[in-house]
Amino acid sequence: MEEFRANSGVVGGMFAGARLLLLTTVGARSGRPHTVPLGYLPDGGERVLVIGSAGGSPRDPAWVRNLVAHPRVTVEDGVFTYEASAAVLAGAERDAxxxxxxxxxxxxxxxxxxxxxxxxxVALTAIPGPPRFAASTPGGMLRSVHDAFRRELGLIRAEVAGSGPVLGAQLRVNCLSLCAGVHGHHVREDEGMFPGVEASRPDLAAAMAALRVEHERIAAVLERLQAVLGSGERAGLAAEVDRLIAELESHLEHEERVLIPVLDG
Known part of the structure; x- marks a missing residue:
């Protein structure tokens, strides 16, 4: 957990390259906070999934018992810390x-x-409200968000390369979750950050216009990737993922060069 918090969610050893979060529950008996590191599955939108495997133990892990008693939990994903509502899935939804x-x-x-x-x-659904950032400066916040996208792009590229001829359901969800995350991030920039920068730094008008054009270009790439995912066909997926990675990594680097010096004064 110390390594996770010190490195924006990145750890080494046997968990290197895994999707990890820190989950804090309230003890069912003690009432004290209890934090555990867990692997998670993207589920699109504001929800992620965790599984109470306990390494194959015959008993459910304590964190499951805790969240059944106290469903409001805290999630750390390496970039944000936010409150979430936990629900144990049942029936057909759980099985699927x-x-x-x-x-x-x-x-x-x-x-x-x-x-x-x-x-x-267990589904962890973010509760609306301002999240807390792990980074200490606005520029650091932007870079940590970008680095999270870079890591997820790398994971998806590896998953696509290692997948079979049929497009797997979870791989499809992973890709769609990334698309939704990138789109949401760019909408928030277009509607919030960019106007603020333009108001305080009119000399950057041309640079901000160029960033908006890149947003539009990436939106078109996301649409093509989503069309491939919607077809259910594996063919063409790797090429579209590679196209997104090339466009997005170039944009992230450009945006950092323009914005981080401004955001950090």
Whole structure:
């Protein structure tokens, strides 16, 4: 957890390259906060999923019991810290989500087999409100968001390269979640950050206009990627992911050169 917090969610060792978060629950008996690192699955929008495998233990992990008693939890994703509502999924919804997880990583099925129990699948839905940033400056905040996109792009590129001829359900969700995240980030910049910069620094009008054009170009790339995902066909996915990576990485570097000196004064 110390490594996670010190490195904006990046850790080494056996968890290097994994999607990780820190989940803080309130103890069902003690009432004290309890934090654990967990792998998670993107689920689109404002929701992520965690699975109570406990390494194949026959008992549900304590954090599951805690959130059943106290569903309001705190999530740290390396960039933001935010409050969330936790819900244990049931029935067909739980089974469909778990099947997605197993399709991407058969280890989940092995954990369930060894444990002798149905592994709980928990949805963490962000509660509306301003998140807390791990970074200490506005420019640092922007860079940490960008670095999170860079890491996710790398994970998706590796997942696409390692996938079979059929487009997996969880891979599709991962890609769509990234598309939604990039789109939302750019909308917030277009409607909030960019007008503020333009008002305080009119000398940067041309540079800001160029960044807006890049947003429009990336939006078109996102549309093409979403069209491939909507077709359900694996063909062409790698090329569209590579196109997005090239466009987005170039844009992120450009935006950092223009904005970070301004944001940090």
């Amino acid at each position: 989500v778990f099947a997605r997880a197993v399709e991407q990583d058969a280890g989940w099925a092995e954990y369930e087999r060894v444990s002798g129990r149905v592994l709980p699948v």
